[in-house]
Amino acid sequence: MLVVLTGIPGTGKTTVANKALGELSDEGIKYELVTYGDIMFDIGSNLGLVKDRDDMRKLKSDEQKKIQRLAGVKIGQIAEEKDILLDTHCTISTPKGFLPGFPEWVLRELSPKIFVLVEADPEEIDLRRSSDKTRKRDKDNIGGIRTHQELNRSIAMSYSIFSGCTVKIILNPQGRLEQAVAELKEVLS
Amino acid sequence: MLVVLTGIPGTGKTTVANKALGELSDEGIKYELVTYGDIMFDIGSNLGLVKDRDDMRKLKSDEQKKIQRLAGVKIGQIAEEKDILLDTHCTISTPKGFLPGFPEWVLRELSPKIFVLVEADPEEIDLRRSSDKTRKRDKDNIGGIRTHQELNRSIAMSYSIFSGCTVKIILNPQGRLEQAVAELKEVLS
Amino acid sequence: MLVVLTGIPGTGKTTVANKALGELSDEGIKYELVTYGDIMFDIGSNLGLVKDRDDMRKLKSDEQKKIQRLAGVKIGQIAEEKDILLDTHCTISTPKGFLPGFPEWVLRELSPKIFVLVEADPEEIDLRRSSDKTRKRDKDNIGGIRTHQELNRSIAMSYSIFSGCTVKIILNPQGRLEQAVAELKEVLS
Numbered sequence: 001m002l003v004v005l006t007g008i009p010g011t012g013k014t015t016v017a018n019k020a021l022g023e024l025s026d027e028g029i030k031y032e033l034v035t036y037g038d039i040m041f042d043i044g045s046n047l048g049l050v051k052d053r054d055d056m057r058k059l060k061s062d063e064q065k066k067i068q069r070l071a072g073v074k075i076g077q078i079a080e081e082k083d084i085l086l087d088t089h090c091t092i093s094t095p096k097g098f099l100p101g102f103p104e105w106v107l108r109e110l111s112p113k114i115f116v117l118v119e120a121d122p123e124e125i126d127l128r129r130s131s132d133k134t135r136k137r138d139k140d141n142i143g144g145i146r147t148h149q150e151l152n153r154s155i156a157m158s159y160s161i162f163s164g165c166t167v168k169i170i171l172n173p174q175g176r177l178e179q180a181v182a183e184l185k186e187v188l189s
Numbered sequence: 190m191l192v193v194l195t196g197i198p199g200t201g202k203t204t205v206a207n208k209a210l211g212e213l214s215d216e217g218i219k220y221e222l223v224t225y226g227d228i229m230f231d232i233g234s235n236l237g238l239v240k241d242r243d244d245m246r247k248l249k250s251d252e253q254k255k256i257q258r259l260a261g262v263k264i265g266q267i268a269e270e271k272d273i274l275l276d277t278h279c280t281i282s283t284p285k286g287f288l289p290g291f292p293e294w295v296l297r298e299l300s301p302k303i304f305v306l307v308e309a310d311p312e313e314i315d316l317r318r319s320s321d322k323t324r325k326r327d328k329d330n331i332g333g334i335r336t337h338q339e340l341n342r343s344i345a346m347s348y349s350i351f352s353g354c355t356v357k358i359i360l361n362p363q364g365r366l367e368q369a370v371a372e373l374k375e376v377l378s
Numbered sequence: 379m380l381v382v383l384t385g386i387p388g389t390g391k392t393t394v395a396n397k398a399l400g401e402l403s404d405e406g407i408k409y410e411l412v413t414y415g416d417i418m419f420d421i422g423s424n425l426g427l428v429k430d431r432d433d434m435r436k437l438k439s440d441e442q443k444k445i446q447r448l449a450g451v452k453i454g455q456i457a458e459e460k461d462i463l464l465d466t467h468c469t470i471s472t473p474k475g476f477l478p479g480f481p482e483w484v485l486r487e488l489s490p491k492i493f494v495l496v497e498a499d500p501e502e503i504d505l506r507r508s509s510d511k512t513r514k515r516d517k518d519n520i521g522g523i524r525t526h527q528e529l530n531r532s533i534a535m536s537y538s539i540f541s542g543c544t545v546k547i548i549l550n551p552q553g554r555l556e557q558a559v560a561e562l563k564e565v566l567s
Contacts, residue, residue, distance in 0.1 A: 105542075154536070
C-alpha cells in the first residue's frame with residue numbers, strides 16, 4: 001500500500017502528515033513516512049552530485065531525472081514490505097519549467113493507490129513562506145503559487161490514468177488543521 | 190465508432206443525449222446509447238457485489254476497478270458491431286478521492302474517437318441536484334462542483350493523448366438546451 | 379535537443395521565437411526553427427489532400443492524425459542532426475473538439491526535452507486576432523480563448539509524464555516582449 005502525499009512548500013503538508021500518522025499509530029494503524037527528497041538526497045550525495053539540500057534544486061534536469069528514477073526504485077522496494085506514506089512533490093519548479101514528480105518510468109515503478117494533494121490559499125502560502133526562516137525558498141509571487149497548485153491538480157489527474165489511483169484534494173487553510181488531519185486519516189484508514 | 194458522453198450529475202447530459210439521438214434517428218443516423226453504469230451494475234449484480242444502484246458508490250475502489258474493467262471489455266465488444274454513444278463519468282467521486290473513469294487499461298480497450306464533456310454552471314447544477322427527488326445524491330457544495338468540472342476537463346485532455354480522440358466541451362446552462370443538442374448532433378454526424 | 383514552442387494564435391509566439399533565436403544566434407547558439415504546420419502542409423500537399431493552408435483546418439480528423447504522425451517522424455529525423463525549436467500547437471481546435479497536438483504516438487517519436495507555452499491575456503489575444511488581416515481566423519470569443527489556454531496547460535502537464543520534459547509557461551502580454559524573449563533565451567541556453 002503506497003499513498004503519495006504532495007503539496008507545495010507552505011501548504012502545511014508535513015504538519016498534517018505527522019499529526020495524522022501520530023493519531024493513526026495510537027489507533028494501531030502503522031504507516032512509514034518516507035520523504036522522496038531524503039531518498040533523492042542520499043542517492044545524490046552518494047553519487048557525489050550534491051553537498052547540501054539546496055544543491056538539489058540547482059541540478060541539471062538530466063541529473064535530477066536520474067536521481068528521481070533511482071529513488072523510485074528504492075521506494076518501490078520499501079513499499080513491498082510495509083505501508084508507506086510518501087511525502088514528495090507533484091511537480092518540481094526548475095528554471096527550465098515544471099518537472100513532473102512522477103514521469104511514466106517512476107509512476108509505473110511505484111503505482112500508488114491514492115494520490116493526495118494538500119492545498120492552501122495562495123496568499124496564505126506566500127505569507128507562510130516569507131515568515132519561515134529555517135530554509136531558503138524561491139520568491140514565487142501569489143499568482144505563481146496559484147498556477148503551481150492548478151498545474152499540480154492537472155498532472156495528478158493524469159497520474160491517475162496510469163495507476164488507477166484516486167486523487168484526493170485536502171484543503172488546509174489557516175484554522176482548518178484538525179479537519180485536514182481527519183481527512184488524511186480517513187484516506188489512510 | 191465510439192463517442193463518450195460525460196457530465197457530472199445535474200448537467201442535463203442524459204436529456205441532451207436523448208434529444209440529440211431522437212432527432213438523429215429521424216434523420217437516419219443511428220447510435221445506440223449505452224450507459225456504463227448500467228453495464229457495471231449488471232456485472233456487479235452478477236458477481237453478487239451490489240443489490241441496488243446506490244450500492245455502487247459504496248464499493249471498495251478495488252471492486253469498482255474490477256467491475257469497471259469488465260464493463261470496458263463488454264462495451265468494446267458491442268462497439269465492434271454498431272455506433273455507440275457511451276453515457277458515463279469522466280471521474281467518479283469516492284470517499285478516497287476522484288477515481289478516473291478511464292484508467293489506461295479501460296482507455297486502451299475502448300479507444301474512443303470523440304470525448305464529450307457536458308457542463309453547466311456550478312450554481313445551476315447545485316440547484317438542479319437539490320430539486321431532483323428521484324434519487325439520492327451527494328451534497329457537494331458549489332465549490333466542489335466547480336472543482337469536479339475542472340478536474341474532468343484536465344483528465345479528458347489526458348485521455349486524448351492515449352486515444353488521439355478530440356475533446357468537445359458542450360455548455361448546457363438553463364435555456365440553452367436546443368443549442369447543446371445541436372452541438373452534440375454535429376459531433377455525432 | 380528538441381524544444382517545443384506552443385501558443386495559440388495571437389499570443390505572439392512566433393515573434394518571441396524569432397527574436398530569441400536571432401539574439402541567440404549572435405551569441406553563437408544555433409537552433410533551427412521548424413514549424414510543424416509547414417511540415418504537415420508539405421506532407422498534406424504531397425498526398426493531394428490540401429491546396430492551401432486554410433484547407434488544413436477542414437481536414438477530417440483521421441486525415442489530420444495521419445499527416446500529424448508522418449510529420450512527427452520527419453521532425454524526429456531532423457532532430458537527430460541538429461537542435462530544433464519546434465513551433466507548433468499544443469492542441470488544435472476542430473469542429474469535433476480539441477485534438478491533441480501530441481498524441482502518444484507523436485510524443486514517443488519526438489520525446490521533447492522542454493515544452494514551452496507562450497500565453498497572453500485572452501482579451502489581448504482577441505484584439506490581436508481581429509486586427510490581424512493577413513489570414514483568416516476563427517472568431518473565438520474571449521471565454522473560448524481562456525478555455526483553450528487552460529486546456530493547453532493541462533495537456534502540456536500530461537505530455538511531461540510521457541517524456542519527462544519540463545513545462546515552461548512564458549507570459550507575453552502587451553509591453554512584455556523583451557522579458558518573454560529573455561525567458562525563452564534562458565530556456566534554450
